[in-house]
Amino acid sequence: VSSVGNHEFDHGQAELLRMQNGGCYPGGMIGRDTCLQGGSFPGAKFQYLAANVVDTATGKTVLPATWTRRFGAVSIGFVGVTLKGTPEVVTASGVAGLSFTDEAAAINAAAAQLKAQGASAVVALIHQGGYVATAPLEAPNCGSLAGAILPIVDALGRDVDVVVSGHTHQAYVCTRNGKLLTQAGLYGSAVTDIDLTIQPGAGVTAKAARNRPVINDLNTTGQLPPGYAILAKDPDVDAAVRRYVGASQAVRNQVVGTISADIQRALLPGFSGTVRDETAEGAMGDLMADVYLAGGPRADIAFITPGGVRADLLHGKDGTVSVNDLLTVAPFGNTLVTVDLTGAQLLRLLEQQWEAPNCSAKTGANGCGRLLHPSAGFSYAWDARTPQGAPSGQGHRVVDGSMRLNGQPIAPQASYRVTVNSFMAPGAGDNFSVLTQGAHITDSGVKDIDAFVAYMQRHPRLAPPAARVQRLH
Numbered sequence: 179v180s181s182v183g184n185h186e187f188d189h190g191q192a193e194l195l196r197m198q199n200g201g202c203y204p205g206g207m208i209g210r211d212t213c214l215q216g217g218s219f220p221g222a223k224f225q226y227l228a229a230n231v232v233d234t235a236t237g238k239t240v241l242p243a244t245w246t247r248r249f250g251a252v253s254i255g256f257v258g259v260t261l262k263g264t265p266e267v268v269t270a271s272g273v274a275g276l277s278f279t280d281e282a283a284a285i286n287a288a289a290a291q292l293k294a295q296g297a298s299a300v301v302a303l304i305h306q307g308g309y310v311a312t313a314p315l316e317a318p319n320c321g322s323l324a325g326a327i328l329p330i331v332d333a334l335g336r337d338v339d340v341v342v343s344g345h346t347h348q349a350y351v352c353t354r355n356g357k358l359l360t361q362a363g364l365y366g367s368a369v370t371d372i373d374l375t376i377q378p379g380a381g382v383t384a385k386a387a388r389n390r391p392v393i394n395d396l397n398t399t400g401q402l403p404p405g406y407a408i409l410a411k412d413p414d415v416d417a418a419v420r421r422y423v424g425a426s427q428a429v430r431n432q433v434v435g436t437i438s439a440d441i442q443r444a445l446l447p448g449f450s451g452t453v454r455d456e457t458a459e460g461a462m463g464d465l466m467a468d469v470y471l472a473g474g475p476r477a478d479i480a481f482i483t484p485g486g487v488r489a490d491l492l493h494g495k496d497g498t499v500s501v502n503d504l505l506t507v508a509p510f511g512n513t514l515v516t517v518d519l520t521g522a523q524l525l526r527l528l529e530q531q532w533e534a535p536n537c538s539a540k541t542g543a544n545g546c547g548r549l550l551h552p553s554a555g556f557s558y559a560w561d562a563r564t565p566q567g568a569p570s571g572q573g574h575r576v577v578d579g580s581m582r583l584n585g586q587p588i589a590p591q592a593s594y595r596v597t598v599n600s601f602m603a604p605g606a607g608d609n610f611s612v613l614t615q616g617a618h619i620t621d622s623g624v625k626d627i628d629a630f631v632a633y634m635q636r637h638p639r640l641a642p643p644a645a646r647v648q649r650l651h
Contacts, residue, residue, distance in 0.1 A: 215421065430505070438640065513626070518593050
């Protein structure tokens with residue numbers, strides 16, 4: 179059983195239901211359908227839950243809210259929700275016709291229903307999480323835990339015993355508001371082993387959890403910890419992976435360019451170089467903005483949100499870059515959208531980086547917010563002494579007169595053509611609503627990955643670009 183997460187909505191409700199119920203993806207891959215295994219796909223072998231995702235046409239949840247499993251004389255009820263802010267991190271088409279309700283309210287209502295139906299214990303599965311400053315994998319607690327998961331857990335009633343969280347790619351085990359709260363990191367690198375002692379008629383009498391690393395032939399570098407073994411590949415899964423790898427190999431392995439040095443994102447300190455810092459400027463994001471500016475219709479400036487930059491380009495032995503490397507950086511298939519903004523609207527767009535709700539969504543080395551990566555030629559300065567988290571439309575962190583395009587001051591009344599992606603353009607994507615106030619909004623239909631390939635081919639031995647954003651104080 180699993181909750182849905184934001185990426186389950188990347189291609190809309192119909193695709194989510196196809197993954198649950200079966201069928202082949204329309205159009206397919208490389209001119210073929212996606213059913214490369216026997217010509218059919220029966221659907222997921224587990225149940226997706228979506229207690230807080232409502233189809234506005236019917237008023238019902240798009241998938242079941244709960245699922246129950248019995249173990250002898252006792253039963254465990256599961257309720258699944260995704261983050262209420264899913265529309266802010268998914269393209270508008272992906273969540274069309276859907277509403278996302280408060281996480282805690284949905285969990286409490288479903289948990290009460292499960293208990294009324296006789297459930298001995300209730301486990302909440304939620305695609306939302308927190309951050310820890312230091313996180314030994316098997317740590318029994320995490321006093322430094324912060325983030326959006328905390329107010330949700332604090333609002334849960336006594337019916338909920340365990341909260342299994344996600345979304346933030348962190349590993350932790352905590353007790354909060356009487357609930358066991360866990361997350362198992364990212365990409366299957368660990369699994370949370372949860373033990374519940376349940377007494378018939380009395381419910382949960384003891385609970386504990388432990389994050390255990392998943393060790394295979396690809397991620398072991400030395401002596402195994404006591405009690406661990408190197409896990410072998412599952413032959414059926416391996417065969418399926420090889421089938422899809424083979425179908426896409428020729429395209430993915432095509433070398434399209436070279437780099438002269440590593441080009442990396444801004445990363446949070448203390449996380450072993452794996453967690454991006456969305457409050458800071460990074461060379462990889464700046465490069466993507468340059469790709470947008472060059473790859474779409476004529477424009478003056480381009481921006482990309484830090485969440486759209488998913489990996490780094492590393493030099494390795496010879497600096498070559500393949501299509502597969504670029505797909506790792508930009509995996510979403512967004513298209514390039516242009517919009518006319520005045521200089522005054524550009525200023526408001528930048529201020530939205532640190533205003534609510536962005537300031538409550540992300541935290542990092544520069545405080546809170548989401549720092550847009552701008553294309554070459556555009557620059558500005560911001561003052562870290564100015565308070566962050568102002569209400570929408572009231573922020574004032576950009577230094578007066580600092581916005582410049584090719585060395586010339588941005589004029590408040592002048593019009594500038596701006597390129598963003600199809601995730602940002604509807605305004606809800608990472609909360610940059612100023613974009614919807616612009617004129618002549620046009621989706622070019624050019625995919626970001628195609629623009630990326632073309633840019634790499636035109637720029638051999640690409641170097642990390644220079645910073646465009648200056649922080650004062």
